[in-house]
Amino acid sequence: xxxxxxxxxxxxxxxxxPGLGPRSARRAALALLRQPHAxxxxxxxxxxxxxxxxxxxxxxxxxxxxxxxxICADPTRDAGLVCVVENVGDLWALERAGVHRGVYQVLxxxxxxxxxxxxxxxxxxxxxxxxxxxxxxxxxxxxxxTVEGATTMHWLHERLARFDIKISRVGQGxxxxxxLDVLDDGTLAAAxxxxxxx
Amino acid sequence: xxxxxxxxxxxxxxxxxPGLGPRSARRAALALLRQPHAxxxxxxxxxxxxxxxxxxxxxxxxxxxxxxxxICADPTRDAGLVCVVENVGDLWALERAGVHRGVYQVLxxxxxxxxxxxxxxxxxxxxxxxxxxxxxxxxxxxxxxTVEGATTMHWLHERLARFDIKISRVGQGxxxxxxLDVLDDGTLAAAxxxxxxx
Numbered sequence: 001x002x003x004x005x006x007x008x009x010x011x012x013x014x015x016x017x018p019g020l021g022p023r024s025a026r027r028a029a030l031a032l033l034r035q036p037h038a039x040x041x042x043x044x045x046x047x048x049x050x051x052x053x054x055x056x057x058x059x060x061x062x063x064x065x066x067x068x069x070x071i072c073a074d075p076t077r078d079a080g081l082v083c084v085v086e087n088v089g090d091l092w093a094l095e096r097a098g099v100h101r102g103v104y105q106v107l108x109x110x111x112x113x114x115x116x117x118x119x120x121x122x123x124x125x126x127x128x129x130x131x132x133x134x135x136x137x138x139x140x141x142x143x144x145x146t147v148e149g150a151t152t153m154h155w156l157h158e159r160l161a162r163f164d165i166k167i168s169r170v171g172q173g174x175x176x177x178x179x180l181d182v183l184d185d186g187t188l189a190a191a192x193x194x195x196x197x198x
Numbered sequence: 199x200x201x202x203x204x205x206x207x208x209x210x211x212x213x214x215x216p217g218l219g220p221r222s223a224r225r226a227a228l229a230l231l232r233q234p235h236a237x238x239x240x241x242x243x244x245x246x247x248x249x250x251x252x253x254x255x256x257x258x259x260x261x262x263x264x265x266x267x268x269i270c271a272d273p274t275r276d277a278g279l280v281c282v283v284e285n286v287g288d289l290w291a292l293e294r295a296g297v298h299r300g301v302y303q304v305l306x307x308x309x310x311x312x313x314x315x316x317x318x319x320x321x322x323x324x325x326x327x328x329x330x331x332x333x334x335x336x337x338x339x340x341x342x343x344t345v346e347g348a349t350t351m352h353w354l355h356e357r358l359a360r361f362d363i364k365i366s367r368v369g370q371g372x373x374x375x376x377x378l379d380v381l382d383d384g385t386l387a388a389a390x391x392x393x394x395x396x
Contacts, residue, residue, distance in 0.1 A: 004262050004263050004264075004268060005263070006244070006247045006248040006251040006252070006263055007248055007251075007252065007261070007262070007263065009244045009247075009248070010244045010245060010248040013240060013241045013244050014241070016237070017226040017229060017230070018222070018225045018226055018229050019218065019222035019225055019226060020217065020218070020222075020226070024216070024217035024218075026287065026290060027216045027217055027287065028215040028216055028217060028218070029248075030261070030285075030286055030287050030290075031215060031216050032215070032245065032248070032249070033248065033249075033252050033261050033286075034261070034286075036248070036249035036250070036252050037249065039214075040245050040246075040248065040249040041245070041246065041249045042211060043211045043212070043245060044242045044243070044245035044246040044249065045242070045246075046204070046207050046208045046211050047208060047230065047238050047239070047241060047242035047245070048238075048239065048242040048243075049204045049207075050204040050205055050207070050208040050227075050230070050231065050234070050238065051230070051231075051234035051235065051238040051239045051242065052234070053204040053205075054204070054205065054231050054234050063205070063228070063231050063232070064202050064205070065202050065203070065204055065205065070202060087228075088228055088231075088232075089224065089225065089228050092224060092228075
């Protein structure tokens with residue numbers, strides 16, 4: 001299929017998005033090509049505007065159009081309660097759930113020998129600065145229940161232990177709405193360990 | 199999450215692409231936001247270029263950057279052998295397989311009372327014109343093995359019967375590499391009906 005460089009390039013670049021394989025990239029490209037003015041140009045412009053507007057919050061590492069981000073700048077949020085997450089996707093998930101009234105620290109990853117991510121690669125210093133300046137009362141470690149997440153929580157716990165603050169971690173157990181018989185052994189063990197009086 | 203209109207808009211528009219739900223749209227948006235200059239701007243530019251370059255071939259209905267499209271304009275392809283497909287995605291699939299040396303006619307849909315698609319909505323006239331001008335030897339009906347596909351093939355067969363050309367349709371049966379025990383009854387029946395001497 002020579003002579004259609006623009007179309008091939010569109011399919012190739014769409015196929016590099018996470019969650020889109022070659023097949024769905026072609027479907028998406030076709031949907032856009034069928035409505036170039038109604039669908040493709042608005043998306044192209046939204047991308048260009050977002051690319052030019054996006055900032056990394058220098059306080060917490062969130063992605064937003066302002067620095068500090070809307071969460072850090074919000075005076076109604078509890079700046080003394082910092083929730084540490086691996087990435088911005090986790091922050092978005094917690095915000096959608098509306099379960100955290102404090103602020104965040106986005107690490108940008110977890111310790112992983114396999115991926116070559118060491119302590120220096122994690123965005124921790126702004127959190128240490130915030131704690132050193134006082135005003136942080138509690139740090140919630142909200143990392144995934146994986147080997148990397150556990151390693152990172154352990155390491156962070158050690159680094160934060162010298163400060164006079166409360167350190168907590170998210171609970172582990174049976175997901176709400178989840179049946180027990182489909183859960184893995186690790187989750188079941190964690191759920192039993194985290195049992196509470198009924 | 200106020201104050202991030204550009205990011206919300208990007209997620210919303212990405213989520214309207216086929217194959218991307220809200221969850222994968224957020225993942226894709228995050229991947230782009232993390233690399234605004236390396237990933238998002240190139241994709242935005244590719245979309246804008248494709249949107250401005252795309253043409254519908256007035257001969258066959260294919261989407262390309264030229265009209266007539268590269269296939270219709272290719273002198274090495276057999277213009278006397280026209281393969282009728284429902285949409286451009288089907289044309290792309292046949293081209294990837296490299297199984298058709300002729301040209302195409304893209305209907306842009308199939309007859310469907312449910313979707314309100316009638317004969318006037320199908321891109322058939324260019325095919326009739328090509329046949330009337332002579333030079334078309336055979337028409338291959340390559341429509342899906344669905345009720346709508348079968349209805350459309352039947353209707354097209356009636357419209358083409360008055361011309362002195364060969365009309366064929368794609369074979370039906372067991373997909374290559376497919377096991378019999380996972381196939382539906384209709385496919386199994388078609389495979390038995392389409393049996394050939396071994």
